[in-house]
Structures are given as C-alpha cells and as structure tokens.
Amino acid sequence: MTVIILLAVIWAVLTIVGFAFKGLLWLAIVGIVLFVGTLVLGITRRVINRNQKL
Structure with a gap:
C-alpha cells in the first residue's frame, strides 16, 4: 500500500x-x-484483499 x-x-x-x-x-x-491509474489499481487491490480475507 505504501x-x-x-x-x-x-x-x-x-x-x-x-x-x-x-x-x-x-x-x-x-x-x-x-495518478488515476494508480488510484484504480490501489482500490482494486484493496477490494480483492478484503474479499480474500472473508
């Protein structure tokens, strides 16, 4: 994330x-x-990681 x-x-x-x-x-x-591409990439990775933990 950093x-x-x-x-x-x-x-x-x-x-x-x-x-x-x-x-x-x-x-x-x-x-x-x-900038927009980086934000989209970060958001999608965060959503994927959240869904894997469930």
Missing part, C-alpha cells in the same frame, strides 16, 4: 509541474493519467 501512495504522490507532483509550465502540458496529462 508503494501505491508514493506513486500517487509522484504523479500528483508531475501534474502540478506540468500545469505550472505551459510548455509541459503533456507532463500534466501524463501525470493525471498515471
């Missing part, structure tokens, strides 16, 4: 940097996509 949180923070920082510099808008788009 890795998922760390990746989400890294993607959020990349997104902010991309929006701060207009020439790096592509970096913001990549950061948003990776």
Whole structure:
C-alpha cells in the first residue's frame, strides 16, 4: 500500500509541474493519467484483499 501512495504522490507532483509550465502540458496529462491509474489499481487491490480475507 505504501508503494501505491508514493506513486500517487509522484504523479500528483508531475501534474502540478506540468500545469505550472505551459510548455509541459503533456507532463500534466501524463501525470493525471498515471495518478488515476494508480488510484484504480490501489482500490482494486484493496477490494480483492478484503474479499480474500472473508
């Protein structure tokens, strides 16, 4: 879970940097996509682990 949180923070920082510099808008788009992907991955893993414990 720590890795998922760390990746989400890294993607959020990349997104902010991309929006701060207009020439790096592509970096913001990549950061948003990776941030959302990381969140989805973390949520699905958490649900799967919860279901396995039952």
